[in-house]
Amino acid sequence: MAQSSQIDRIAERVERLLVRYEELQRTNALLAEQVEVLTHERDSLKSRLSAARTRVEALLERLPEAAAGPAPQKDPA
Template identity: 75%
Template sequence: MATPFTPDQIAERVERLLVRHAELQRTNALLTDQVAALTHERDSLKSRLSAARARVDALLERLPAVAPAVTKESE
């Protein structure tokens, strides 16, 4: 049969669990902040990409239509 824990042993284990819990809460808060920052950065990059695509599309529309090239074989 297992030896029962003394109140001091239980108190020590509870203290360690409380410390670990606090560490995990801090880690979770930091990770939550990182997720928020990365989400903001992603949204900003998506917006910039969309704007760049729109500029490229506008430039492509300004290009004159090019007739197909005539090759010697088709002459």
């Protein structure tokens, strides 16, 4: 009788572990999907940043030399 009860407890614990395992598998799949989405978003933002940086650098190159340097300071005397 005691052995049957022990087997039942072990079987119940195994069932709970299997349910928990399935929950963790689903959670892991959702997290992997989020990582993929965020990685794609990060790559897109990096690409946009690079394009914006290129445009800013091109605009800076078009500025006249005097405008690119520091403004001349007046002598306080």
